[in-house]
Every structure is written in C-alpha cells, then in structure tokens.
Amino acid sequence: MNIKSDLVFYRETGNVVGFINNANECGSLSQNVATHCLVLMVIGVNSNLKYSVGWFPTKSTTATDLYAIFWEAVAHLETYCNLKVIASTSDKASSNMKFIALHGKDDMVYKTTNLFSPDREIFFLSDAPHLLKTIRNNLSASGSKENSRLLWKNGKNLLWRHVVEVYERDMQNELSKATKLTYNHIHLSSFSVMKVNLAAQVLSRSVGLIIEEYGGEAATETARFIKLVDRFFDCLNVRSLYEGERKRKPDLMPYTSVDDPRFQFLTEDFLGYIRDWKDQVDNRQGFNKTETSKMFLSYQTYKGLVITTKAVVEATKYLIQHGVNFVLTNKFCQDPVEEHFGRHRALGRQSDNPTVYEFGYQEYKLRLQRSLALQIKPNGNVTRSSKLCEIEIDDTPLKKKRRNTLVTYKT
Structure with missing residues (x-):
C-alpha cells in the first residue's frame, strides 16, 4: 500500500518512526524514508479467519527480502499458531515473481516443500x-x-x-x-x-x-x-x-x-x-x-x-x-488484503494516505477488531451465546417514559 513519506518522533520509545524496515543496510537518511507498507495476511480456507500477521515499511522490497519475511511468517503460523500453510497468493509484481522463482530451478515454479512440515507442500499462485x-x-x-x-x-x-x-x-x-x-x-x-x-x-x-x-x-x-x-x-x-x-x-x-x-x-x-x-x-x-x-x-x-x-x-x-x-x-485471491487496505483508507477519513506512524496505529486497531470478530461466531442477529450473555430476557413491556412538555403563555 502506498503511504505518505513522513517522520514522527515517538516519545514513548525515543525512536523516529517512518524509516524503512532495513534502514541500517541502506545509504543516506533521505533514501531510508518509507514510501510503501508491505502486509502479510493469513486467510482461512475453511474458516472465517482473516488476520494480518505482519507489516513492514518499505521502499522497494526485493525477492530476497520477501524470502526471509515469508518463511519467518510460515514458521510462526506452523509452530506457534498450529495453522497449516497451504498456498501463497500475490500479484504479478517482478519482485513477487522472482521470489517464487527462488524456490525452484526452472521459471515455472508453482510449489515447494514446506520446510516446517516436509510431508506437505506450499503452492504459489497469482491473484486471479x-x-x-x-x-x-x-x-x-x-x-x-x-x-x-x-x-x-x-x-x-x-x-x-x-x-x-x-x-x-x-x-x-x-x-x-x-x-x-x-x-x-x-x-x-x-x-x-x-x-x-x-x-x-x-x-x-x-x-x-x-x-x-x-x-x-x-x-x-x-x-x-x-x-x-x-x-x-x-x-x-x-x-x-x-x-x-x-x-x-x-x-x-x-x-x-x-x-x-x-x-x-x-x-x-x-x-x-x-x-x-x-x-x-x-x-x-x-x-x-x-x-x-x-x-x-x-x-x-x-x-x-x-x-x-x-x-x-x-x-x-x-x-x-x-x-x-x-x-x-x-x-485463494487477494480480496481480503484489498479490503484491509480499504479499511486503512477509511479510518483516515479525508486523509486516505497515512504515514508509517498512522498506518501502525490503524493496523493495531484493525487487528483488535478482527480478534474480537473471531471470538464471536456469525450466527445471525437473533441468537446469543451463553458465554457472552447471561441476561434473562422476558416479554414484559417497559414503562413509558414521561415526556417533558413546554407550556407557553400569551398575554
């Protein structure tokens, strides 16, 4: 997602927010200011899971950067979250296609062995x-x-x-x-x-x-x-x-x-x-x-x-x-990611092009919303969960509220 290049001093940590993720490996400070944000999102194939697992301020992400980020995300999902990674979807950007090509010898690579579960494979595909x-x-x-x-x-x-x-x-x-x-x-x-x-x-x-x-x-x-x-x-x-x-x-x-x-x-x-x-x-x-x-x-x-x-x-x-x-x-498509970016722009109201600091603040807000949504099963608007609601409901009508009236006098 394209963002506004800006630097913000974060008083709680004493850091300047707005540089790219690997700023120490680049040249001058002006070249390290981020212009985009890369988001990795996990989507359930047979569930309602939609959750961003990581975001990185970038300027131009290379295939080798994507390789390290992708497999770190797979490691967390497979080992800590007990989720099985089946496929990876991306658009046809040159860095994404080069990242896929790193997993094979020919130019038409579409799958690779899952390093954290060798009996399974991870499939690579482009967004339909x-x-x-x-x-x-x-x-x-x-x-x-x-x-x-x-x-x-x-x-x-x-x-x-x-x-x-x-x-x-x-x-x-x-x-x-x-x-x-x-x-x-x-x-x-x-x-x-x-x-x-x-x-x-x-x-x-x-x-x-x-x-x-x-x-x-x-x-x-x-x-x-x-x-x-x-x-x-x-x-x-x-x-x-x-x-x-x-x-x-x-x-x-x-x-x-x-x-x-x-x-x-x-x-x-x-x-x-x-x-x-x-x-x-x-x-x-x-x-x-x-x-x-x-x-x-x-x-x-x-x-x-x-x-x-x-x-x-x-x-x-x-x-x-x-x-x-x-x-x-x-x-297998990227619609949830596009929807996620749309929510970011909506949170900014008229300022639909956030800075890195604003993007990070909004990202934590959206993650909290998704976490709460995962806890509540979408069973409709007439059902209630016994764990979430213990209030007894009856059909006794409520008393009518007394309406305040204004009396005017004319002489």
Whole structure:
C-alpha cells in the first residue's frame, strides 16, 4: 500500500518512526524514508479467519527480502499458531515473481516443500482478478494503441475491434441490451483499467457468443478465447455454496470431489489452448522475435496463468483428499488484503494516505477488531451465546417514559 513519506518522533520509545524496515543496510537518511507498507495476511480456507500477521515499511522490497519475511511468517503460523500453510497468493509484481522463482530451478515454479512440515507442500499462485485484468489489457492493445500487440492464433487475429463492434451494435438497440458493455468498458482510463468487474464483463460468455454470431469468420478465434477465459475465471472465482445453482452456472459450484471435470478443463483444455498458442507463435516463419512477441500474451501473463492453474488444481485436490468437505477457490485471491487496505483508507477519513506512524496505529486497531470478530461466531442477529450473555430476557413491556412538555403563555 502506498503511504505518505513522513517522520514522527515517538516519545514513548525515543525512536523516529517512518524509516524503512532495513534502514541500517541502506545509504543516506533521505533514501531510508518509507514510501510503501508491505502486509502479510493469513486467510482461512475453511474458516472465517482473516488476520494480518505482519507489516513492514518499505521502499522497494526485493525477492530476497520477501524470502526471509515469508518463511519467518510460515514458521510462526506452523509452530506457534498450529495453522497449516497451504498456498501463497500475490500479484504479478517482478519482485513477487522472482521470489517464487527462488524456490525452484526452472521459471515455472508453482510449489515447494514446506520446510516446517516436509510431508506437505506450499503452492504459489497469482491473484486471479489481476490475471483477468492483464488478459483484458493484452486484448485491448491488440490492433489498437499504435499496434503495441497483434494477437494471432490458428491463422486469425484476436482484435479489440471485435469487442468494440459488440458495444456499438448494443448501443444501436434502444429497447434492450444483450451485454453489460458501456463506454468505460471500451475506452479504458487509468481508473477503469483497475476495475475487475469491467474486465469480467468484457471477457464474458455473452460477449463471446455475440462475436461468434455476428463477427464473421475472422472473429471466431477472438470469440473462442473470450469464452475460455470466462470459464477459467469462473473456476477460480467460486465464492459461495449456492451461487452456481442461483445463476445456473456449474463452474461456480463448490469443489467437492477430486474427479471434478473442471480440473480437466483447467489443465487440458485451457492450458492446452494457451500452450498450443505459444507453440504456433514460436514456430511461425518469416517474423523476428520482436514481431512474434506481439502475437502472444505477455510473458508475465502467460507465466501467471500456468503457475496459478497448476497451483489451484493441486491445492484444491489436496484439501479435498485431506478432509475438507468443499473448497471455494475465491479463498485463494487477494480480496481480503484489498479490503484491509480499504479499511486503512477509511479510518483516515479525508486523509486516505497515512504515514508509517498512522498506518501502525490503524493496523493495531484493525487487528483488535478482527480478534474480537473471531471470538464471536456469525450466527445471525437473533441468537446469543451463553458465554457472552447471561441476561434473562422476558416479554414484559417497559414503562413509558414521561415526556417533558413546554407550556407557553400569551398575554
């Protein structure tokens, strides 16, 4: 989270608060003032646990710093808290990807042995909503934005123009719209590009079906890709026991069996499509490396898709095999962390950019709130726990309060 660079003298300890966590290893004092705060958060796969276990003022966290911080957190969770660490989720920042690569010999590392429980493994994956946004960004740059990218597969181009044509056709229909596309979906700004719902509505099955129906032969590959991405995101965004039934989408049902057909779709159909696409581009003749790199997704996106798909499939199977009744894959995303940062900004009211001192004060306040929330089971607003409430309740009506009246006289 981005914070305000500022120094505060803390009278109780005599320290100056606002420097980065490893200030002694850097140069001048001006270079040691923190600009960001790194937060590690633990989330329960089959519980309501959401708790920040550590925060660090930083400026630019390296992969080696993350390595030491991560395994120290795992050590505390495994040894002192008796919690089993199954997976680690992060975005596709370069330091995060380098940190994951430190755990293996090749560039597609997605799991490693748990040092504090060698019979188990820890899986590494990228945040699914971030992946969806990067896929949309790759497609939005194809054939537009000065041709920074020109996606190609099976002899056909995957173009952003095909999505724009769906939006224009929808705007001509004044009675009802077939999709949820609006101006913000098509004309991306620095704000709209960060909205996950806009990316999900662009890469949706309804958009893919309309492109397939009205886009002609040239747009068939774009339609196929969009429909595959829609299923991929649904499989990684299962967040409720009944959402799949309510929306009549089997891909949103909770995972309860290791033989779930969605595992085959993710590992064979989706990843098979992505790998075949990469092989076609790499083997295309008559183009140099710079030109072929524009015909495929960015390497960071491709790597994130591969390691995330493998990690989610194996982690979900492991949990089911070891006694978990159902798995909601939305638990593997970073939404609780984003919510945690939102609470920090809300606590600051108009000052939504706290300093290190203010961030630390707010962090302890939020931890206390989460600690109290973990003690109270969310059983509804009409039940009471015998341990928390021993007051006898009856239905005797209360006496009416005497109302004070004001009498005025007029002469």
